[in-house]
Amino acid sequence: MRRGMTGSFPSTTDVLIVGAGIAGASLAAALASYRSVLMIEAEEQPGYHATGRSAAFWHESYGGAGVQPLSSASFAALADPAAEFSERPFLSPRTxxxxxxxxxxxxxxxxxxxxxxxxxxxxxxxxxxxxxxxxxxxxxxxxxxxxxACSDIDVAALHAAYLRAAKRAGAALAVQAPLRAARREGERWRVETGQGTVEATTIVNAAGAWADRVAAACGIAPVGIxxxxxxxxxxxxxxxxxxxxxxxxxxxxxxxxxxxxxxxxxxxxxxxxxxxxxxxxxxxxxxxxxxxxxxxxxxxxxxxxxxxxxxxxxxAPDRRPVFGADRREPAFVWCAGQGGFGIQTSPAISALLAAELGAPAPGGAIGAVDPMPYSPQRFA
The missing domain is CATH 3.30.9.10 (D-Amino Acid Oxidase, subunit A, domain 2)
Known part of the structure; x- marks a missing residue:
């Protein structure tokens, strides 16, 4: 077993998620039952940066009208999670x-x-x-x-629940594994990381503040994160x-x-x-x-x-989250630009993006959200 791995480092995966903070972990939890998933995290532990330093609240209007549909749709999953995901809610009342x-x-x-x-x-x-x-x-x-309806979020419990669910569904996690370079070889990506080289069908860029740098390392034009x-x-x-x-x-x-x-x-x-x-x-x-x-x-x-x-x-330049396939390279997928509202919108963003990558389409309030305003296709 390599140092920094929760299991042996795989040589191939369907989906390589770069970043294991709230964005990457929630997507892995939503997707790993349907595609093989490897998360790579540059730090010694997931959630060291933005996720671990959040002010920890769900506030429906926070982030503005462009973010509100994702926050509103995420409320039920945070307030009343499925029993197999968490034994207790992640929200406590605040106003x-x-x-x-x-x-x-x-x-x-x-x-x-x-x-x-x-x-x-x-x-x-x-x-x-x-x-x-x-x-x-x-x-x-x-x-x-x-x-x-404003509530506090137990961010640590939520992030841990996503990581547990991802692992239970078969996702692998490598820490101390920054993405160093990636190139297309036929229908696959060949990715060099701090833990080894892996081939992937799709790369998901959930690298937070490093999102544009990760894109550049993959030969993808930045979107201005x-x-x-x-x-x-x-x-x-x-x-x-x-x-x-x-x-x-x-x-x-x-x-x-x-x-x-x-x-x-x-x-x-x-x-x-x-x-x-x-x-x-x-x-x-x-x-x-x-x-x-x-x-x-x-x-x-x-x-x-x-x-x-x-x-x-x-x-992102328009201050809305960015998630979906890159406008020039569909095998490179963005999950970035989540500002200070990535935790409170994580149930909606992860479910909508997982559906683009092979998971079933979500129902209910999340399924009613139009993902197109958040697509990288908006950046000309």
Whole structure:
């Protein structure tokens, strides 16, 4: 057995999935009963980068109207998973409040109208009704959209369940196995990895921030996947802030925070700093900005910053996920550009993409989603 393998390294596979974070693992779980699958992961363990650094919530409107159909369709699979997949739900109730000042009333109205028209449960609040949701909210933040269905996601449990399901269905996993080069030889790919060489019928690019680099190593034109650094803090407050605090987001996109435990929150300045793929750390200026923006919204004294971390969120130019066959090479398949919403959309994306690769078409809410807006064919 090679170091870094869960079994012997195969010489051939139907589908080679590059990346074993939430995108690659969920696809392997959906596909491995129908095609032979090998996942290769560059790190020592799957989920080290974006998956392991997520703020961990399902928020139906998060990511905008282009992402919402995938989030909405994924809810049932996360809230009530099949018994053989998980013994318990991956979601726990949270609620969400998108807030603004008086000058933002029009933006909040537009937010409510847009998502209510798409079937999202959202209510318009103002004045005292907003203040009642967030103790200590400064009075100038008087306008809000309230979403009762927002939930926390147990990301670690979800990712582990995907990996277990993939293994149970026959998928293999190699860690410390970066894709180094790939070339077409007849009807197959010949792929050099950190664990050996494998031939594959199809390559799936689920490499997150490295997606365009993986494409280039395979001789495929990039689609413009750009990683951005996002900073997160765990803040201890000198105020009795409840753990059940809503997810609170600025309608202008300058911060969000949510309760972590009694008197503690998770906070981000919603920063998006373009970065090269890599292992990122928070910048001190972004930490200071986060605290300043928090204190502009609430009157909670900050006792300590207990943790700080950063991760990469990767977007296509139009900020919609990219999944499906490459427009020039159908044996190269994209599963990338999932921004900060790849975890909450993973049931839908994996089922829709698996159907393109030989699994049965999904039914229900996921089957009703049109995959064409997310296809790489949109990039001319």
């Amino acid at each position: 969400a409040l998108t807030i603004g000042r008086a000058a933002d009333a029009g933006a909040v109205d537009a937010f409510v109208a847009e998502f209510a028209a798409k079937g999202v449960e959202v209510a318009r609040l103002s004045g005292a009704a907003v203040a009642d949701k967030v103790p200590g909210l400064r009075p100038e933040w008087s306008e809000a959209a309230y979403e009762p 750009q990683p951005y650094r996002r900073t997160m803090l765990q803040v201890r407050l000198d105020a009795p802030v409840p753990a059940a605090l809503p997810l609170v987001l600025d309608v202008g996109g300058s911060f969000y925070f949510k309760g972590e435990s009694a008197g503690r929150i998770w906070l981000t300045p919603h920063d998006e700093t373009p970065m090269a793929p890599g292992d990122v750390a928070p910048d001190e200026i972004d930490i200071a900005v986060a605290i300043d923006r928090l204190q502009s919204a609430v009157d909670w004294p900050v006792a300590a910053i207990e943790r700080k971390w950063a991760g990469l969120r990767s977007f």
